Amino acid sequence: MSNKTKPVALVTGASSGMGKDFALRLIAEGYTVYAAARRIPRMKDIETAGGNVVSMDVTDDASMVAAVNRIIEEQGRIDVLINNAGYGQYGALEDVPMEEAQRQMQTNLMGAARLVQLCLPHMRARRYGRILNISSIGGKCAMPLGGWYHASKFALEGYSDSLRNEVRDFGIDVVVIEPGGIESEWAQIAVDEARRYSASGAYADLVTKFSGIHGRYKLPGAKVISDLVVKAITSRHPKTRYHGGVMAGPILFLRRHLSDRMFDRVISLAMR
16 A cells, blocks of 8 residues: 555554554554654654654644644545543542642643544544544543542543544544553553652552552553554444453443442452
8 A cells, every 4th residue: 555545543642551552553554653742762663663753742732733734734634543642640639739630631631632623624524534532441430549530531431422423424433442451651650649649648548558559460561452442443333432451341340330339349449
């Protein structure tokens, strides 16, 4: 295939973890990939594999506009948008400064929404597109110390449901991906943030318990989720949601079927 006939994908948060794996996998699958992130030096392997590296900060509107404009100028279209950029702002809700809460929402929710706004006119013009919003099982259930992270992912889930019903008639599919435990930088960043804000004081015991959880499981690599991404963008009729990773299925099952109080008890047991 020539570059002009290959499907074109934009992947955010592509400098590490799942985002990098998504970008490399889609290149291997024959996509023209634009891999976007702030940490450009960490994406040399994507360039070597044949991808296009884009400097983007999803809290900076100008960088998002410039990236989408570049793709349209070079390729004439965007077929797939994978909103993956994000992180976990942990710490007790009483302790986390509101400016950090705002940064969490801006990164995990508003940045994704802005990229959707920028890509949708081009998708509508061709009456085709796939938008994948990378949520989390933490978009369906909430653990102590992760309030702002969970708020951002719960919001992304609702946003995605509304968007799906708005754009369906234009030939555009919206899919939510809900990872469970996956080997990445995410867990250590979340633990570090929890310790940063709440390691001493009223919530110190919770932080100690939370820090201990992440060594309990052997986590799979990002390929588990990349397989779901490929399935979602190649299926003729994709599901609205896919989940994978450690404990994703059991946790989502329990959240669906248990009362709030019963699920709280499950969380308490998990935190011991």
